[in-house]
Amino acid sequence: MPEYLDALETRDPEIREHEHLARLPRQIAHAKARAPAYARLLAEVDPRTITNRQALAAIPVTRKSDLIALQKSAPPFGGYATVRWGEAARVFASPGPIFEPEGRRVDYWRFARTLFAAGFRAGDLAHNCFSYHFTPAGSMFEGGAIALGCTVFPGGVGQTEQQLQAMALLKPNGYIGTPSFLKIIVDRADALGIDLRHLRKALVSGEALPEILAKEFRERGIDAFQAYGTADIGAIAYESDAREGFIVDEGILLEILRPGTPDPADPGEIGEVVVTTLHNEEYPLIRFGTGDLSAVLPGASACGRTNTRIKGWLGRADQATKVRGMFVHPAQVAAIVERHPQIRRARLIVGSEGGLDRMSLHVELGADEGIDVAAISTTIREITKLRGDVVVRAPGDLPADGKAIDDIREYGHR
Numbered sequence: 338m339p340e341y342l343d344a345l346e347t348r349d350p351e352i353r354e355h356e357h358l359a360r361l362p363r364q365i366a367h368a369k370a371r372a373p374a375y376a377r378l379l380a381e382v383d384p385r386t387i388t389n390r391q392a393l394a395a396i397p398v399t400r401k402s403d404l405i406a407l408q409k410s411a412p413p414f415g416g417y418a419t420v421r422w423g424e425a426a427r428v429f430a431s432p433g434p435i436f437e438p439e440g441r442r443v444d445y446w447r448f449a450r451t452l453f454a455a456g457f458r459a460g461d462l463a464h465n466c467f468s469y470h471f472t473p474a475g476s477m478f479e480g481g482a483i484a485l486g487c488t489v490f491p492g493g494v495g496q497t498e499q500q501l502q503a504m505a506l507l508k509p510n511g512y513i514g515t516p517s518f519l520k521i522i523v524d525r526a527d528a529l530g531i532d533l534r535h536l537r538k539a540l541v542s543g544e545a546l547p548e549i550l551a552k553e554f555r556e557r558g559i560d561a562f563q564a565y566g567t568a569d570i571g572a573i574a575y576e577s578d579a580r581e582g583f584i585v586d587e588g589i590l591l592e593i594l595r596p597g598t599p600d601p602a603d604p605g606e607i608g609e610v611v612v613t614t615l616h617n618e619e620y621p622l623i624r625f626g627t628g629d630l631s632a633v634l635p636g637a638s639a640c641g642r643t644n645t646r647i648k649g650w651l652g653r654a655d656q657a658t659k660v661r662g663m664f665v666h667p668a669q670v671a672a673i674v675e676r677h678p679q680i681r682r683a684r685l686i687v688g689s690e691g692g693l694d695r696m697s698l699h700v701e702l703g704a705d706e707g708i709d710v711a712a713i714s715t716t717i718r719e720i721t722k723l724r725g726d727v728v729v730r731a732p733g734d735l736p737a738d739g740k741a742i743d744d745i746r747e748y749g750h751r
Contacts, residue, residue: 339641342453345587346642353644357590360615362387365396367419368621374399374407374416375623390592393624398599398611400626401569402655405433414438420619429473431568432664432722437473440619446473446571447588447616448481448564454577454584454642455540455562457511459486464504464536466492466514466522467543473568474543474662478513481572487511494518497525505531512539515662516546516554516561517693523557533557540564543662545650545746550692565650567627569620570612574647579639582646588616591645592624593633596654607632609654610647628655658744660687660723661694667741669720673698676716679708684735685725687744694746697726701735 341347348356366384368375378397387393399417407415413428413436425438426445439445457463463482467474469491479489490509492500500522512519519539526533539554539561546563554561563576565583573591574583585591593608594601602608610629614622630653634646652658657666665685674680682701689695698717702708710727717725 340453341642342450346450346584346644348643350637350643350645353587357615358388358390361393361590361613364613364615364621365623367618368623371419372417372621374411375621377416379623393590393613394592394599394601396624398594398624398626399622401435401567401628402626404435404569408434408436412436414620417622418620425619427473427476429476429568430471431473432666435568437568438620439473439476440617444480444484445617445619446477446480446566447586448478448566448572449484450481450586451564451566451572451575452478452481452485452487452513452540454575454640455564456538456560457482457485457487457540461485461487461511461538462490462507462509463487463511463513464490464492464500464507464509466494466500466512466518469493477566477571478540482513497521498529501526501529501531504533504536508535510535510537512536512541512559514539514541515543516541516550517544517661519554519559519561520550520692523554523559538562542566544659544694545689547689547692547746553692563649565647567629569622569625570614570627571617573610573612573627574649577638577640577642581638582634583649584638584640584642585645585647587644589614591647593631593647594626596630602632604635605632607651628653628657630654652744656740656742658687658742660696660721663721663723665696665721665723665742670698670741672720673713673716677708677713679703680713681732682735684740685742686728687742687746689746695726696723697728699728699730699735701730701732 362384369379418438426441427439429437469475482489542564565574566572572586574585590613592611596609610627612625630651631647637643674683680700681703684699687696713727
């Protein structure tokens with residue numbers, strides 16, 4: 338028999354929409370009253386009139402890409418948060434930097450539902466390999482797991498052999514982290530002769546899970562599910578055992594807009610994911626443009642959950658992309674070029690090999706220019722915090738199409 342975290346997941350869609358829209362005026366009134374940025378943005382808006390999607394669409398979109406400048410002008414949160422120090426439990430810094438507050442409520446980021454759909458239950462030991470410093474991912478998933486009644490080992494990132502030592506002794510039955518790090522862990526376990534047969538389930542996020550890698554995990558007895566969220570919003574959508582797209586979380590109202598416009602995308606059309614939080618009083622983001630691309634899938638999931646389904650992460654409207662769980666932006670490519678004047682044109686190519694992300698900087702040089710490949714590789718690592726190869730191309734080889742980043746991975750499961 339199917340299992341659900343609660344009855345919200347199987348509500349009649351019309352009831353869900355009615356209840357979401359009934360909460361919307363209260364959330365907008367709260368944001369207008371407590372968050373200075375929304376007091377300005379919504380100065381002419383009567384929250385009582387925002388009772389349908391058409392009225393909501395009249396509110397301007399606040400885009401993630403604007404937060405860096407907004408937060409610098411009005412630190413720490415650009416006027417979008419309602420909490421002060423002492424009221425927030427933690428504050429995080431994502432690349433940019435972009436700062437995010439974490440409230441004190443149980444499962445603040447709403448990942449318990451996502452973990453439940455991935456098979457996590459009370460009494461499980463979850464080995465959490467998301468970062469516990471600077472960015473909120475580790476705390477996000479830990480909060481959801483604890484809310485379910487799981488015990489969490491805060492492994493964090495890296496230190497593969499120490500992670501394996503803990504796994505061998507504690508025998509967790511669940512993994513939380515990026516799929517690429519899980520691949521590293523299981524391969525290293527094979528090399529060291531460490532038995533990981535107790536590891537039966539995984540919730541992965543931060544990067545794509547190609548089918549070839551999901552199949553390898555299944556062959557090892559690990560059933561891996563995917564989650565989609567952001568550092569600002571928390572959980573946005575999650576995979577169920579139906580494996581048919583990603584089901585939108587119950588705590589948000591989601592729109593898909595044509596990139597760079599306020600216009601809704603047609604059903605099935607790829608557009609920007611725009612989210613309004615319905616329960617987050619500390620950081621009440623209204624029509625928050627994530628910059629991520631996705632599309633709505635028709636119908637409901639075969640698992641019985643009735644909320645809207647989306648295809649998953651389909652790229653970035655601003656050319657930024659995630660590589661091994663870290664965002665890489667066009668501005669970072671420009672910064673690399675600026676440090677090396679011999680580069681006349683550059684494009685970062687992001688692909689995959691054996692289910693793992695790979696990136697390489699393709700460069701064209703000026704006439705008779707030499708190049709120090711090692712120095713450029715070092716710059717790539719310093720600026721992006723990731724390793725990347727350098728490929729020298731002939732003048733005129735790179736297309737003059739304005740792209741700084743070309744992501745050639747197959748999407749749909751990010």
